[in-house]
Amino acid sequence: MAAILGMAAIGAWAIMTERVGYVVTHGTSMNPVYYQDDLVFVMKADSYHVGQIAAYHGESPGQRVLHRIIGGDGSAGFVIKGDNNESVDPLTPTTEDMIGRAVLHIPHGGIWLKPLLGPSGLGMLSFLVIGGRAATARTRREIPRGRRKKKVKAMSTRQGGSWATVVTAVTAVRRLSLMLRAAAVVAAILTLCALTLGVLGWMKPLVETRPAAAPAPSRSITYSYSAKVPKSAAYDNTTVNSPDPVFRKLADRANLNARYEGPAGRFKLGATLTNGTGWHTTMTLVSETSFTSTTFDATVPLDFSALVDRADNASRAIGASPTGAVTIALTAQVSSPGLATLAAPLQIGINRFAMTLSEGKFKTEAVAAVAPDTVVPREISILGHSFMTASVARSRAILLLIAAAAVAAAVALAALRRLPVRTRAEIERRYPNLLVQVEPMASPPGKPVVNVDNFPALVRLSEKYGQMILTWRRPDADDFVVRDEGITYRYRVPLDDEPTLQNVDFINRTTSGTHRHKAPTQAS
Structure with missing residues (x-):
């Protein structure tokens, strides 16, 4: 039993650490090594080499691919191909991506495994594991008609329904040895874990x-300018608006406006002046300003003559001829909490005749694209914490159930060996080396006879005193006795009924009669 518990602990460790897994084959890519619905167990390895058959995670969530390694290495990625495929696999998994190498092949094992892939299958198996011991059928001999009335009361107590079945199962477990009970507890825990993972894994x-x-909110920065002009043939009215050029002969000033729409944040507007000579300078038109509304407007005046004079003076300072022109690169920036900074560039030019748009666009928008829904492996969460995927839960449920069934089978086999024998055939089959067939003999006069209530107790007495068990047949029963120091220990199997539990009686046989005295049930 220590070995069984040790193997169960090792199996639980291997399952929980994903050292062991399984693959149910599908398709013909590995013919003739594997065929449809074969069951292959795989084991995690520290390294893999060319020629091994190994499993790795495929492109689809929960998919496992079992093919042969034909090239590559564990760090850069293995080249993998199905034996029956003409092309190699598109994925090149590394050692960390591998599920494990094939260690055990069960032909068509996946066929009987499929019924287990549902909560009903798991529930049925757990019921068989836990309740099988209590539901074991007993072979009984037919009761003679004349004795049936005496058995009515005893039989009615055996038909107490579900509660009686539970009591019987609990009693059977309590009669096991400490090691067997510990193994039964391990089997029950493994079954409970398997059911829990199975329900969580297969419920969806x-x-x-x-x-x-959710996409980020839309944001935009829009530039515009306007200037007042006298009535003339150049314009239809007295106001010039963007994007029309502003002729300097009619207007040497304009108002530049930058309008922002979107979440609140901080706004600033700067400009860079250049004149084609390599000279440049920066100017702050609007210093960084916080705002709380969803719109913000900043308006600054542009003095064309002042800007051109600034560029011409720089040309003279570096020895270049004044051009009477300047290029203004505007940059408005808005930073909002949790969003990327929105920058809007715009370039305008001023020459001797007019101010015009040189490069860029008046409106800059930041519209977040709507991402499509994604398909991901389902995570199993407890109290908001994810601890494994549904695919892993299903695999571990199957492996834990197999481990529970193995432990339960070992407990059942050990328990069967401890079941009391009920017929002469069972006794002769189990203890042939202790039995000696003799002719019927009477007990010595005046010597006590102790009736034991089970045959294993008689076996222990035989081993204690170093005596063989004498047996003979009587018309109504089979007797098995051990004699030592003048005391006869007897176990009797009635031929017309099952053996009934009896108190151990000391029987003093004398020539005038038999006297019975109560004694403890078990002789030591």
């Missing part, structure tokens, strides 16, 4: 559609 599909995150 392997994958789930995860909606995309």
Whole structure:
């Protein structure tokens, strides 16, 4: 039993650390090594080499691919190909991506494994594991008609329904040895874990559609300018608006406006002046300003003559001829919490005749694209913490159930060996080396006879005193006795009924009669 518990602990460790897994084959890519619905167990390895058959995670969530390694290495990625495929696999998994190498092949094992892939299958198996001991059928001999009335009361107590079945199962477990009870507890825990993981793994599909995150709010910066002009043939009215050029002969000033729409944040507007000579300078038109509304307007005046004079003076300072022109590169920036900085560039030019748009666009927008929904492996969470995917939960449920069944089978086999024998055939089959067939003999006069209530107790007495068990047949029963120091220990199997539990009686046989005295049930 220590070995069984040790193997169960090792199996639980291997399952929980993903050192052991399984693959149910599908398709013909590995013919003739594997065929459809074969069951292959794989074991995690520290390294893999060319020629091994190994499993790795495929492109689809929950998919496992079992093919042969034909090239590559563990760090850069293995080249993998199915034996029956003409092309190599598109993925090149590394050592960390591998599930494990094939260690055990069960032909068509996946066929009987499929019924277990549902909560009903798991529940049925757990019921068989836990309740099988209590539901074991007993072979009984037919009761003679004349004795049936005497058995009515005893039989009615055996038909107490579900509660009686539970009591019987609990009693059977309590009669086991400490090691067997510990193994039964291990089997029950493994079964409970398997059922829990099975329900969590199969209650929903392997994958789930995860909606995309809400897109960021739209933001925009729009430039515009306007200037007052006298009535003339150049314009239809007395106001010039963007994007029309502003002729300097009619207006040497304009108002530049930058309008922002979007979440609140901080706004600033700067400009860079150049004149084609390599000279440049920066200017702050609007210093960084916080705002709380969803719109913000900044208006600054542009003095064309002052800007051109600034560029011409720089040309003279560096020995270049004044051009009477300047280029202004505007940059408005808005930074909002949790969002990327929005920058809007615009370039305008001023020459001797007019101010015009040189490069860029008046409106800059930041519209977040709506991401599509994504399909991801379903995560199993407890109290908001994810600890494994549904695919892993299903695999571990199957492996834990197999481990529980193995431990339960070992407990059942050990318990069967401890069941009391009920017929002469069972006794002769189990203890042939202790039995000696003799002719019926009477007990010595005046010597006590101790009736024991089970045959294993008689076996222990035989081993204690170093005596063989004498047995003979009587018309109504089979007797088995051990004699030592003048005391006869007897176990009797009635031929017309099952053996009934009896108190151990000391029987003093004398020539005038038999006297019975109560004694403890078990002789030591």
